[in-house]
Amino acid sequence: MPANRDDTDAHEPAHMHIAVDSAVAHAPTGQIKVRARDVNVFYGEKQALFDVSLDVAERAVTALIGPSGCGKSTFLRCINRMNDTIPGARVDGRIEIDDENVNDKALDPVVLRARVGMVFQKPNPFPKTIFENVAYGPRIHGLTSSKSELEGVVEASLRRAGLWDEVHERLHQSGSSLSGGQQQRLVIARAIAVSPEVILMDEPCSALDPIATAKIEELIDELRRQYCIVIVTHSMAQAARVSQKTAFFHMGRLVEAGPTDEMFTNPRDSRTQDYITGRFG
Amino acid sequence: MTDAAISPTAARAATLRASVEARLKARHAQERRFKFYGQLAIVVALSFLALLMVRIVAQGYSTFVDYRITAQVFIDPARVSASDIGGANFDMLVANAILAKVGERDDDLGEASSKVMELISNDLGFQLMAKVRADPTLIGKTISVTGPMRADAALYYKGELKRALAEEDRKLDNRQLDWLDKLKSSGAIVTSFNTGFFTRSDSTEPEQAGVLGAVVGSTMMLIVTALLAVPIGVMAAVYLEEFAPKNRWTDMIEVNINNLAAVPSIVYGLLGLAVFINWLAAPRSSPLVGGLVLALMALPTVIIATRSALKAVPPSIREAALGVGASKTQTVFHHVLPLAMPGVMTGAILSMAHALGETAPLLMIGMVSFVPGVPEGFTQAATVLPVQVFIWENASERAFHERTAAAIMVLLAFMILMNLAAIILRRRFERRW
Numbered sequence: 001m002p003a004n005r006d007d008t009d010a011h012e013p014a015h016m017h018i019a020v021d022s023a024v025a026h027a028p029t030g031q032i033k034v035r036a037r038d039v040n041v042f043y044g045e046k047q048a049l050f051d052v053s054l055d056v057a058e059r060a061v062t063a064l065i066g067p068s069g070c071g072k073s074t075f076l077r078c079i080n081r082m083n084d085t086i087p088g089a090r091v092d093g094r095i096e097i098d099d100e101n102v103n104d105k106a107l108d109p110v111v112l113r114a115r116v117g118m119v120f121q122k123p124n125p126f127p128k129t130i131f132e133n134v135a136y137g138p139r140i141h142g143l144t145s146s147k148s149e150l151e152g153v154v155e156a157s158l159r160r161a162g163l164w165d166e167v168h169e170r171l172h173q174s175g176s177s178l179s180g181g182q183q184q185r186l187v188i189a190r191a192i193a194v195s196p197e198v199i200l201m202d203e204p205c206s207a208l209d210p211i212a213t214a215k216i217e218e219l220i221d222e223l224r225r226q227y228c229i230v231i232v233t234h235s236m237a238q239a240a241r242v243s244q245k246t247a248f249f250h251m252g253r254l255v256e257a258g259p260t261d262e263m264f265t266n267p268r269d270s271r272t273q274d275y276i277t278g279r280f281g
Numbered sequence: 282m283t284d285a286a287i288s289p290t291a292a293r294a295a296t297l298r299a300s301v302e303a304r305l306k307a308r309h310a311q312e313r314r315f316k317f318y319g320q321l322a323i324v325v326a327l328s329f330l331a332l333l334m335v336r337i338v339a340q341g342y343s344t345f346v347d348y349r350i351t352a353q354v355f356i357d358p359a360r361v362s363a364s365d366i367g368g369a370n371f372d373m374l375v376a377n378a379i380l381a382k383v384g385e386r387d388d389d390l391g392e393a394s395s396k397v398m399e400l401i402s403n404d405l406g407f408q409l410m411a412k413v414r415a416d417p418t419l420i421g422k423t424i425s426v427t428g429p430m431r432a433d434a435a436l437y438y439k440g441e442l443k444r445a446l447a448e449e450d451r452k453l454d455n456r457q458l459d460w461l462d463k464l465k466s467s468g469a470i471v472t473s474f475n476t477g478f479f480t481r482s483d484s485t486e487p488e489q490a491g492v493l494g495a496v497v498g499s500t501m502m503l504i505v506t507a508l509l510a511v512p513i514g515v516m517a518a519v520y521l522e523e524f525a526p527k528n529r530w531t532d533m534i535e536v537n538i539n540n541l542a543a544v545p546s547i548v549y550g551l552l553g554l555a556v557f558i559n560w561l562a563a564p565r566s567s568p569l570v571g572g573l574v575l576a577l578m579a580l581p582t583v584i585i586a587t588r589s590a591l592k593a594v595p596p597s598i599r600e601a602a603l604g605v606g607a608s609k610t611q612t613v614f615h616h617v618l619p620l621a622m623p624g625v626m627t628g629a630i631l632s633m634a635h636a637l638g639e640t641a642p643l644l645m646i647g648m649v650s651f652v653p654g655v656p657e658g659f660t661q662a663a664t665v666l667p668v669q670v671f672i673w674e675n676a677s678e679r680a681f682h683e684r685t686a687a688a689i690m691v692l693l694a695f696m697i698l699m700n701l702a703a704i705i706l707r708r709r710f711e712r713r714w
Contacts, residue, residue, distance in 0.1 A: 085603060087527055113606035120604070124597035126616060136615075137605040190605060 033058040033228040034079060034198060039093035041074050041083065048074045052093075052254045054247055056198075061220060061229045063243035063260065065236060067280065070249040072232045076200050078102075079230065080116040081109045097198065114141050117191030119201040123183035125175035125190070130167050133175045133186055134158060137194035153193055161189035162219050181212025185219065192223075199223065201231040205238065217242050236276055240264050248272045337693075341686025343439050347475035348430040350401055350464065354378040354409060355423045363417045371413075372398055372406035375426065383463045396457055402488050404428040429477065430470070432487035432680030437461055438470070441679070478687060482654050483664060483672070487680035490673070492691050494655045498568055498663035499637060499695065501656060505572020506579055506636050511629045513576075514583030521584070522591040523613045542581035549578045550645025558646060565647040569659040574646060575636040582635070586628020590621035623710040630703035634696050640667040666692040 034056035041049035049071045056062045064072035074083070081102060083089040095102040102112060114137075125133050134154045137143075144150040154171075158164040163185045167178070175186055184204055191199055201220070205213040220229060220242050233239050239246055240260060247257035248269070256269045267273045274280055354374050361369040376394035379401065380387055387394045405428035412426070413419050429435075433452045436442040438461070448454055453461075464470055482494030525531045553574035557563040563570045594617050602612040618625075643649070648668050656663035664672070666688060673685040 080604070082600070082603065085599075109603075110606050110608050113604060118600075118604035120597060120600055122597055124595075124601040126598065126601060127620060136602075136607075140605075140607055140611055140615075187601070190601075194605060 031058045035096045037094045039078060039095060042090045044088040048252055050252045054254055054257055056228060056230055057245060058228045059224060060245060061224045061231060061243040062245045063239035064232045064247050064249060065239050066249035071252040072249045073202055076202055076230060076232050079200055080113050080118055084109055114194050115196055116198040116200060117196035119187050119191055119204045121203040122207050123180055123187055125183050125186050127176055129172045130175050130186060131171040134189050134193045137190060141194055157189040157193040160192055161185045163189055181208050181215055184208060184216055198228045203232050203234060206234060337686050337689050341683055341690050344478055344683045344687035345475045347473050348435045348438050349427055349471050349473060350430055350469055351425060351427040352378045353423050353425050356413060356420050358421045361420050363420055366414050371409040372403055375405045382467060382469060383460045400431055400434040400457060402429045402431055402486060404489060429488045434461055435488060436680060483651060484653055487678055487684060490684055492669060492688050494652055495664050495666045495669035497655050499665040501568035501659055502571040502665055503633055503637060505569055506575040507633055509576035510579040510583050514580050515587050515625055518584045518587035519613060522588045538581050538584055542585060546578055546639055547641040547645060549574050550642030553642060553646050564660045566650050566662040567660045568656060568663045570646050571643050571648055574642050575639060579632040579636050582632040583629055587625045590624025591617060594620045623707045626706045627703050630699055634699045637696060638667055640671055643668050
């Protein structure tokens with residue numbers, strides 16, 4: 001199948017570029033949004049991922065779980081090519097978003113990252129005002145043509161991130177004056193503001209207290225109606241709570257992937273069984 | 282639980298406690314010793330600094346006191362003709378007026394008047410000439426003129442030249458000292474704050490020498506240095522830190538930049554002499570060439586300071602910007618560089634302060650020459666504060682030595698101002714968020 005796909009792309013490079021602009025924003029639930037095939041990642045000499053093939057569904061939350069160093073974050077960072085920023089990192093294989101190869105040299109990572117938003121482990125708002133944090137993406141991508149339109153986008157993003165009621169009176173205060181949980185929601189609002197199709201979350205709750213975590217999880221559940229979400233988590237309980245599909249990574253390999261309830265009740269692989277029952281990891 | 286089971290644990294705890302307590306005393310003593318050495322080091326450093334300051338101020342403060350004499354000079358029509366004002370000897374007129382004041386007359390050889398001229402600045406004669414030139418009707422009238430005493434006379438008033446010294450060992454003889462005493466008691470001498478020190482440039486006469494030319498020269502030179510070293514250094518650092526691939530070449534460049542920061546400054550002077558003056562034929566002794574040489578010298582420092590400021594920006598900010606789709610350049614210029622700005626500013630201003638105090642490379646490019654005026658352009662011959670200090674320190678006349686200390690005070694004040702600017706800028710940039 002990969003060979004066949006390569007052929008199509010080689011003959012129709014123009015089609016690929018059209019796909020960037022007219023991205024399918026409202027595909028039906030369950031349709032495959034991100035398709036990874038035989039992905040290998042090397043950091044210098046060391047191989048971090050081995051032949052990972054995984055389908056990520058549209059309008060659903062896919063959780064990547066596994067012990068530390070298993071490659072789940074590495075895989076996540078392949079989807080928006082954040083690994084490009086690491087010196088010596090090399091990614092082989094195909095990752096497609098709506099049939100478009102992410103690793104295509106002709107695809108500018110700037111365009112890709114406008115389509116694929118990312119939320120990091122530690123809340124990392126810019127040391128600017130709350131408004132500027134959210135407005136930054138739309139501004140650099142030229143998504144709005146007037147100040148009022150930009151304000152509208154900022155308000156809508158903050159509302160969707162469930163932060164508007166808490167911050168609308170102090171939009172021009174520093175983003176770093178917020179609490180950790182609020183900062184993480186601010187970062188999510190910042191990602192939403194550029195209307196991405198996919199949102200990647202790299203352990204978004206690991207630096208938060210349980211109450212803030214619950215709020216973020218609620219928000220993730222809300223967001224999945226509109227976005228394709230991939231979340232890396234260390235907490236199996238969180239994976240069970242928020243995701244519809246789970247992929248278990250171990251030692252750089254994808255061990256098994258499937259519907260979350262199935263994975264947690266009836267894992268096929270013994271390593272998955274051991275991990276989710278707490279025997280290692 | 283029985284006693285047998287507990288007692289070994291209790292015994293172990295007791296031995297542990299005993300051995301910890303035995304060493305505790307030594308540990309506390311060690312801490313006290315370390316604290317004492319630290320305080321001692323600070324006291325020694327501060328007392329040296331205080332000594333230096335006290336010495337400079339003690340030597341230099343007298344510069345700021347100016348002894349001025351006022352004389353009523355009769356413009357004798359027999360000696361000054363309206364057709365040839367420049368040909369008249371105004372110094373002699375002033376000398377005669379002062380001789381009359383102390384109740385003496387000039388002798389035929391003019392010995393007395395030339396002794397008076399050793400006491401008063403020729404500035405009075407120049408003032409007189411200017412007044413008569415502007416208004417020739419003054420010929421035949423008596424006009425009042427005020428000007429500084431010569432440095433040796435001022436030294437006598439300041440108590441540094443003592444009558445107790447044998448007559449042949451001092452510059453002024455007993456007769457001159459008597460005149461000075463008479464003039465003082467007659468009220469012709471007034472003391473005032475020496476504004477001339479700040480409004481005049483270098484002069485062969487110590488009483489007329491000031492630092493204005495050197496201050497302006499230093500400022501112009503620093504402008505050239507800052508305009509070259511800061512933008513080039515910051516851009517080079519941004520490129521090396523944020524964009525350049527990490528390979529053998531960039532490693533080599535980094536090592537070389539660090540080495541350049543350690544090159545003795547006089548080597549930069551030699552380079553400037555060879556490249557800017559001999560090869561590019563730039564005007565020697567000018568603020569332009571001085572600024573170029575100091576810019577070369579400041580570049581490695583600016584680059585190193587900027588790189589470490591950039592390195593200190595948390596990588597999470599870069600990831601955040603890249604994550605929303607900012608390009609590499611946008612990430613650097615919208616987020617990383619603004620955050621690194623306080624560090625960049627501090628590094629830049631400190632390297633400028635360093636450049637301000639630099640003397641050796643400037644001597645190599647001919648900045649050691651005597652420049653009596655304020656430089657009018659970047660290509661004019663100029664002198665700068667540290668070189669002015671160097672020149673005055675080497676002067677044989679005693680009165681220049683107090684001026685050396687005073688010029689050092691001006692230089693230090695200049696540096697304190699720059700460091701204050703660094704602190705204020707740093708606060709400003711940090712307070713933004």
